[in-house]
Every structure is written in C-alpha cells, then in structure tokens.
Amino acid sequence: MARRIVRTAGQLAILSLLAFVLVALLDSRYRVLPNSIHNRLPQHHDQQIITDIEIASCLKLLSGCKKEAPWYRIEKDLYLEEHWIHHAFVHVVRKHEKELLDGEPVVLDIKISRTQPESEKEGEEWERKGAGMWVLKGKLRHNVVTAVDVLFGPDAEDPRLDWKLKENSLRIGKEARLSVRIGTPDSASETHKKPKLRIGKTGKFKIIQIADLHLSTGVGECRDEWPVIKGMKCEADPRTLDFVSRILDDEKPDLAVLTGDQVNGETSPDSQTPLFKMADMLIKRGIPYATIYGNHDDEGSLKRQELMSLTETLPLSLSEPGPETVPGVGNYVLQIMSHKAANHPAATLYFLDTHSYSPDEKKYPGYNWIKPEQIAWFQEEHEHLKSGIKEYSGIHLQMAFIHIPLPEYLHRNMIVGEWREGVTAPRYNTNFSKALIDAGVGVVTCGHDHANDYCSLEKQNEQPQLWMCYGGGAGFGGYGGYNHYVRRVRLFEIDAPAGRISTWKRRESDDIGKLDEQVIVDGGNVKET
Incomplete structure (x- = not known):
C-alpha cells in the first residue's frame, strides 16, 4: 500500500513538472498565462x-x-x-x-x-x-x-x-x-507609492476631467479637425496633448480623471505607446491621475485588465482594478482628505466601469450597462465609508465618474452647456442614478458622446437631486463634427469649507477661459442653477 502511494505521488510530480514546462513553453511563444503569472516567470x-x-x-x-x-x-x-x-x-x-x-x-x-x-x-x-x-x-x-x-x-x-x-x-x-x-x-522605485489626495490650504481641490483622448500608436490621424490650421497637417496626438497640456499648465489641477477611451483601440496595435503618452503628460507636471475605461480602450493590443495592470505600476497613478468579484475593471473609490482633519475625508470619488457593447444586441442594441453587482458594491462601499465620514466635522461631498452616460441623461432637464448629438446611453436601465441619489452623490460625469458637454439636472418631487455632466471630447483622434465642434475638457473645483462643487469647461481654440461656469452643489446640497 505504501509503495503504491509513493509510486502515485511520483507520477503526479512528474506530470506536474511536465505540465509546468509545457505551459511555460507555450507562454514564451503565445503568452497564454495572465500577466500576474507571466511577469513572474x-x-x-x-x-x-x-x-x-x-x-x-x-x-x-x-x-x-x-x-x-x-x-x-x-x-x-x-x-x-x-x-x-x-x-x-x-x-x-x-x-x-x-x-x-x-x-x-x-x-x-x-x-x-x-x-x-x-x-x-x-x-x-x-x-x-x-x-x-x-x-x-x-x-x-x-x-x-x-x-x-x-x-x-x-x-x-x-x-x-x-x-x-x-x-x-x-x-x-x-x-x-x-x-x-x-x-x-x-x-x-520598485515599490509604487500612491500619492495622497488632500484639500489644499485654501480649502479647495481642483479636478480636471479628460474625456476621450483617443490616442494612437504613432501620431494618429485627425478626425473632424476644427478649426483647420491652414498649411499644417493635423497630427491627432500631438495636437491633442498640446491642448490638454496647455490647460494643465494654466489650471494646475490637483487630480486628473480620465473617463475612458484614452486609447483609440483600432489605431493602437501597441496600446502601451498611447497609454504612456497619456501618463507622461501628467507625470511631468506632478499631477496624480485616476483612470476608467471606455468601449475603445481594449480594442487594441491590451485588454482592460492588462491596461490596468500596466497603469497601476506608473508613477502618480491612483488607478485600481477593483474587486475581482465585481463585473468590470476599474470599480474603485478614492477619498480626498481634509486639510484640517488629517484622517478624515472631505470628499469621496467613486469610479465605475460601464463596460463596452451590449451583451444582448437583439433586445437591447447599443451599449452595455452598469450591472446590479456593481450597484451593490457601490452601496456597500458607501455604507462602509460612512463611519469615517460621520467623524468629519465639515460637509462631506461626493462625485461619481463613468464613461457611458446613464439612461437618465436622456431627460435633459435644465441643460447648461451644449447638446449636439444623440445620447448613446444603454437601452437597459439598472437605475444606478437612484442609487447615487440615495447615497447623496451630487454629481456624476461621463464621456463617450464627444460633442455633448452639458450638465443636466435630475429632479425628484421637483427637488434637485443629481447633476449629470459630460466632459466633452478632448482628442482629435476621435470624432468631432456636429457643426464644427471644438475639443474641450471639464474642470470641477471642490470648496470644502463651503461644501460647494463648481464646474466649467476649457476649449482648445478661441479659449475665453472658464466656459459655462456653474455651482452644482452648495452647502452640501444639489443646487438648481
């Protein structure tokens, strides 16, 4: 009996060794292992x-x-x-x-x-x-x-x-x-230390939302260039990065949030190249950044998890993949700490993956939607964070960032900004907007529809409950069109002592400074502008 056990154990050991060698050989040629294992070979x-x-x-x-x-x-x-x-x-x-x-x-x-x-x-x-x-x-x-x-x-x-x-x-x-x-x-340098987000001495904290950069492997080709610069060939990525860099230098934000389609997948046979260009622009200026993904990011050489694994290792990155048990990649929370109360958050930022295309094109054509499991995760995170928030003596503010707009963006109540194209929200509604309202989140902002840059107010019982904003498309590698659309970015400023969130936009050309400036949360309450 003992001899049989020894023989069986030996055979299992030999088979395990052969299997390991076979997988290693396959991985060296076809990369069959996930990055977490592959990179440890x-x-x-x-x-x-x-x-x-x-x-x-x-x-x-x-x-x-x-x-x-x-x-x-x-x-x-x-x-x-x-x-x-x-x-x-x-x-x-x-x-x-x-x-x-x-x-x-x-x-x-x-x-x-x-x-x-x-x-x-x-x-x-x-x-x-x-x-x-x-x-x-x-x-x-x-x-x-x-x-x-x-x-x-x-x-x-x-x-x-x-x-x-x-x-x-x-x-x-x-x-x-x-x-x-x-x-x-x-x-x-081996250990990636994530920067800490904190309200400044002025009591304020500025966030720039950069939506739809659509960067490529190489300089890229401009789509719907406007304004056209005579005598100069439009190279999409250099022009996009020059524009965004100018706004970064002018506004000096404390955090950059990239709300998807940083990588233009169909023109990115090497997705690492556009990803690095995006990050380099921010790292050179010492600006921490957080990313989520759109429907084009993973259409190049790297899938969502691979993009996130790479982004996590870069300097100043705050991006996280989120729990493996929750659908999507990039469901996570960041907190901005109070200047006065070192261990207490003045604001909470929620990031959720809105996925890509509909899993049921026949019944719900178009785009995917936030899953019930993600909403449950969001609610659990909010409840978990409540204890720390209760100890904060000031007004706690909350924001959410997504890529694909929620179905409620179709309501377009009290629009501030431009509505130039149809809202390409998912046809199936899991009512995430209600979860945001119940949690007291004052604003959710997205990208995806490049030529829309408005904020729309969602009401319940005639009371303002949630501002739903667009970032506007920033990148010349993505479509523009719609009556000479000028690329733009959106900014938010958190005023912690006043419990206020204000927002405005900046444009690539004919820049007149703050465009459509409005206060969307005041005294901790959603404000009807």
Missing part, C-alpha cells in the same frame, strides 16, 4: 542583467522568428504585424549577476545612430548590431542595462522610473524605438 525577473541584444528578421511563412535559448524574444513585432512578408523582433540575453562568468561583458548602453558612437572609457567598445543599433559592452558596474522594451512613433514617451527612451527609430519596422532601464530598481 524567470525571463521577467527584475534582478537580471542584459548581456547581449540582437534583432532577428524573418519571413512570416517560413519561420516563427524566434532565436534559441538563451535568447529571449520581446513580444512586439517591429512591423506591428503590418508587413505582408516579414516579421522582426528584438531578442536579448538575460542573466543573473551570480551567473556571469568572471569578466564576462554586459550591455552598458544602447544607441541608435548611423555612425559608431565614441567610447569614453578604456575597455568599453560599441558594437554594431544592425538596424542602426549600437551596443556598448564592458565589465559589470553599478549602472548597466537591466531591461529593454519597444515603443512606436516619433512622439513616443516612457514615463517609467529608471527607463530612458532612446532617440531615433530603428532602421527596421514601423518607427520602432527602444527604451532601456538602466540599473536594478531600488526599493524606492
């Missing part, structure tokens, strides 16, 4: 050092374009899968420091240049690697290359700590650019 370990790098090009029909071990392939085709005949991939060799042979050269730096760069130290030499890539090799020292990544386009950015995007594109592929990490991450 040995080839992704942060403590490894790059000892060599090469580019392999091959015919699609004849080869998988994968070099044998110890080479590891970075899973981004330099042609973005758009070349009919060829693939090209960057390959690297990674080793732990303890695995290096005595005096074995490692990669110290990488440059993209037509001519050989000059070596600054004796014993260090630049090697030509093809496609305009030169690699500096030498003896192990403190700052060496420990990771390599690929981004795309002349406007690419890399906001990650310790990473540097190399100048110039590789002379192969579709404007492919290398980004390298120098040095092993220390504890400060």
